[in-house]
Amino acid sequence: MTTTPAGWYPDPYGSSLLRWWDGTQWTDATHAPGQEAGAPQAPQQAPQQPPQQAPQQAQQQAPQWGPMNQTAQWGPINQTAQLPVPEFGAPRRTAPVWPWVVGGIAAVVVLALVIGGAVIVLRDRAYTASARPDVNTTAPQLDQTVPPEQEPQQSVPPLPQLPQPSGGRISDPVTGLSYAYPGDKCQVPESKNINNPADQQRPLWTSGCTETSQANYDGRGNDWVASVYTAEVPQIFPYSGPQSLGQLSQAVLLTYENDFYGIPHERKVLRNEALTVSGKQGWIFEFEMDFTKVSEANGLKWKKEKGAIVLVDRGLNARPAMLYVSVPDNLDQSILKRVEDSLQSQ
Template sequence: MTTTPAGWYPDPYGSPLLRWWDGSQWTDATHSREQPGGAQPEAGQTVPGGAQGGNEGDFPTQAGGPQWGSAPQTAQYPLPGFGTPPPKQSSPWPWLLGGLSVVIVLALVAAAGLFLFRGQSGGAVAGTNTETTAPPLDHTVPPQETEPPAQQLPELPQPSDGRISDPVTGLSYAFPGDPWAVPKAADINNPNNQRMPLWSSGYEALSQQNFDGKNGDWVASVFAAPLPEFFPYSGPQDLRNLTSGVLAAYEPFFYSPQHTRKIVSNKAIKVSGRDAWMTEFEMDFTEESQRNGWKFKTEKGAFILVDRGAGQQPALVYASVPDNLDQSVLQQVVDSLQVS
């Protein structure tokens, strides 16, 4: 994948500052936005796929295709210089303290293959003990370590009267019927990864089986969930920047093949009178598609955040459909979206 050059970019964590992107990761260096002539991308601009910095309103995603995982990228161009760039961070932890960071990518990787590809490791480093004194004998039997029981996930709601009603988010939206189907909750969710959405409703359709020759299926997706607590939210004023942050965080995971992205629209909307923000985009996989003989070349999608009131994380809607399926489903979902 191509990468965005190092530079100052609008902070993807939602602050009014600029944050330094060192060419491979966000750093903890920030700077005031007050700089004349800062170029901002408009709807319709195209940005190459890959690890890129954050931008208000424009961010990456991984379409209903296979992979809940990749590196952040956004429709963002370098701003004029602000003096000597800061040194590259040697550790991703400062980024975690700032908000969305490379740590998100590392943490999300654990769940990346679960949804779109449907298939992950851990370990500890033992310390060296220089103590030579033997511990006192203890004849008691140590308790057996047991793994915590697997969390039972409630199944996703089935359609009724042509609609899906989500009891968790309070959202409801149109169900288009065949070839779309509601998947098993365990097939799309990893409750152990709190940085990924825990989808509480939705449906998907097969775009291409075994598209990668490794038993990975590319699918179209329409899903809803409460926005993970990992993303800080204080009210409707955060919706724009937060939608951009969500796109930046999840694009690498949902659209890992090399691609370019175009922001189609980035705007405030109302859902049953509630404040909401929608970022629509188009991912272009044409070069990879022609090289690999895929059935799809482009994919249209959207991230929508809907405010649910004080003290609650907004509802997240993710919809993405490749061009070898009926893409009118996207507009059907947007037009039919309601809050109960």
């Protein structure tokens, strides 16, 4: 006897999902095309039709699956819909016996023909499956049951080349900001090492320099550094004009704080006020991060770090420019004030 191999097949109940056939019956396990899935852990009892022979009646009465926290019309969503059962009853009036005898003989003949045809079909299918070397008798992966969906290719902007210092300053042609170069100990990093143009949730830094505070501070090859960067404020932050710069500066820090300072710390606000940069409205949010507890427990070279986010309005048709500065206390923290005081905007 040949059975249909267990695997994910198009749902015979008419939904857009794939349903698991365990080799003898349909189960409740489903998943959306395009998602990786293996064999389910515990298949549930379900109707007994193989995938290629799902009855038309079941397709017409297939349930319309909704969100997983909703309930189907006939019961909880984790139950399998049962096929309708025909009604039986005694005939309303008696009839002569001989037509039943003749009909029974005819039914036996028809049934024999049907069974013989089914045996031939199943035998041919079994031979075809055994003759094909590419037939997989184990649970197929998702890409073996349905063609993968082609995701639209999105254009990724090229990485900006970070400008080198000139005349003791670094000028960012994208944001129009420029600031004093902190000194020869600071190095301009490669753009590919600090940017991911496909990630539009994070700033795309268009100028910057760094100085190492502690190399391999975590024992996994990561360095802790002082940072000076500029970028346009990402599109994920709504902007309605200079009056929203104060809230925007705090939102930027809260959004990226865990990324910029990824070890336990306490934060203290040092300055939070409006300012003017080359005649343009702006805002400065200055803070101090305290890592003392973690530093003493792990032998880090720094205990506190001062930083600032400075935003500069460029008009409603342009995103605000952003300066981010952060310097640990084992380096020269006067860098923070020198960069802030030297900031200019075109």
